[in-house]
Amino acid sequence: MFNSKFVKSIKNILNPQSDILSESSGVISDEYLNNISGAELKIKSDEQRLEAMVRQQLKEEFPNIEKSSSYDLLVDAVIHNYKSKQLQATEDAANI
Numbered sequence: 656m657f658n659s660k661f662v663k664s665i666k667n668i669l670n671p672q673s674d675i676l677s678e679s680s681g682v683i684s685d686e687y688l689n690n691i692s693g694a695e696l697k698i699k700s701d702e703q704r705l706e707a708m709v710r711q712q713l714k715e716e717f718p719n720i721e722k723s724s725s726y727d728l729l730v731d732a733v734i735h736n737y738k739s740k741q742l743q744a745t746e747d748a749a750n751i
Contacts, residue, residue, distance in 0.1 A: 702734075709733045 709730050713720055720726055 705734060705737070706730065709737075 710721070713726075713729065713733070720729070723729075
């Protein structure tokens, strides 16, 4: 169980959603778990769509590449590169 000091510190951090944590019992509410799992599912769904798009584009540009032993590594590298550039653009926009 969570101690009350920990719960209060999380409530301060999550101020807009402070009613999600139940201070009296020290347990995380179902609403909070649903919010987190919903966000995680959306992230996974977005990543799966990105991977599918990368795989499709590679297949179009390089016929029969999916038969290559390094195909999965190439897909991972392209996705990593895309995410890195996206993160850099986000950081650059935040610094402006």
